[in-house]
């Protein structure tokens with residue numbers, strides 16, 4: 001009894017289906033192992049897929065199919081199979097080696113099961129008749145499986161729908177039947193898709209009946225056909241008594257598909273963030289309605305059109321870069337470049353080259369002329385982020401460039417004049433650094449034509465619901481989830497927290513919650529507030545926020561039903577709740593949301 005026989009014996013009476021993966025690469029094998037697949041199939045169709053061609057060629061039961069399968073096993077599947085039992089395809093009419101030789105080699109490799117693949121079942125008409133008459137058809141495959149069984153392999157009969165071979169393999173006493181439903185194909189039309197699956201159920205049930213009539217009870221797996229999602233298989237399992245499913249391209253395609261889906265989503269969410277997004281409760285990309293923010297908007301609006309340098313001071317994550325972008329957008333330079341320099345990230349030795357560029361051959365590795373940030377920003381705005389991190393050397397070089405309005409590229413001979421507006425930001429107060437001798441006062445005065453101070457988030461709690469709504473809107477696109485609100489418990493914790501990381505930290509906390517929680521209302525179970533404030537009076541009254549969870553839920557429901565066009569299944573999906581929960585909510589919130597709408 002090998003591992004496959006043991007698996008089949010222990011599977012009787014189990015409720016979950018057996019799942020076999022036809023792998024064409026090591027990547028898919030590792031994925032199948034990690035996901036807990038029951039069986040790993042080495043069929044030469046996988047070899048074709050890994051070469052970038054369709055598996056159609058593998059349906060020709062001739063040529064060097066057995067060599068291809070052995071290569072696939074040795075190079076890709078066996079090194080990564082873990083403890084998954086492997087079943088190898090064996091072409092019965094092998095023109096190069098005897099079946100005994102092939103089987104002995106497979107056994108040596110550690111293969112535990114054999115299936116007739118590529119099978120003559122893929123051929124029909126006169127040619128098939130001729131093959132059968134010449135003893136090269138199904139009978140030969142049955143003979144091969146008999147020999148394999150005698151050598152201790154588990155045997156799998158691959159039967160093609162409608163050629164009557166299912167009963168012949170079953171009668172021959174194979175351990176498992178693989179019931180081929182045709183090539184894997186994805187159908188997007190919902191109705192057509194359902195028709196295909198129903199048709200597959202009919203075909204499967206006919207084959208199962210054929211097998212049943214023989215009095216044998218092999219394990220029966222559906223293979224390929226229109227099954228491309230777990231939901232498709234669920235339908236098949238609901239309507240036919242199969243034990244599981246095996247497939248190839250359906251699993252191989254998914255890693256790419258999910259990568260594409262997630263990339264497209266991320267691109268989409270980036271587009272939503274960028275550009276001239278105007279938030280009704282804010283100013284350009286800045287969200288917030290607190291008095292401090294309104295004051296800040298006024299200041300930004302005033303200074304933006306003048307060509308003065310602006311120094312933006314604020315804690316980390318409080319929105320300094322957003323303020324800088326907004327100043328640029330409202331300035332006369334808005335159609336020219338906005339270039340950011342993260343001063344803390346440039347090693348001292350590269351400072352001049354980064355900011356002023358270098359000529360070809362200026363130093364080893366300078367293969368071509370490179371423009372520095374000043375030249376890139378010419379005519380536009382240069383944003384010096386984390387300016388407090390500049391070394392003394394960097395401070396001197398920067399001061400000179402600003403004073404003289406010209407730069408000399410490394411290795412260059414003549415200075416070039418540049419016209420840039422300088423915006424600078426720091427989360428450590430520069431005035432304090434000057435007192436400590438860390439920052440040059442003359443540079444500070446050059447940078448600080450006007451100061452704009454960003455208030456920390458903990459001092460403007462009133463902005464939080466607006467910021468949260470804004471961030472959730474972005475996250476629901478990114479995660480394709482309809483999250484509409486925070487529970488009152490979550491808000492209470494948010495208000496208690498000190499937010500040392502400001503808005504960026506709020507973004508992280510909400511992102512974490514959306515990943516860890518289901519449903520449209522986030523509870524923040526995983527978030528523990530940290531507060532250095534004592535029991536001093538809260539700067540916010542409860543009625544400043546929408547803390548009514550029922551109202552929040554109703555709003556969520558209304559929007560989901562609207563978005564789903566009244567379709568309750570879709571609305572439940574959008575909200576991440578079951579249909580039963582959706583019905584309960586609909587009853588609870590009627591008559592606001594009409595539960596009689598179509599489902």
Ligand SMILES: Nc1ncnc2c1ncn2[C@@H]1O[C@H](COP(=O)(O)OP(=O)(O)OP(=O)(O)O)[C@@H](O)[C@H]1O
Nearest residue numbers: 285286287315316317318319320321322427503504
């Ligand atoms: N008022 C705001 N409205 C909307 N989003 C904001 C606001 N303030 C900050 N953010 C968001 O918070 C994040 C951090 O903002 P930003 O990078 O501008 O902060 P910063 O002060 O420059 O941070 P650091 O000091 O770390 O460079 C960004 O994703 C930004 O979009």
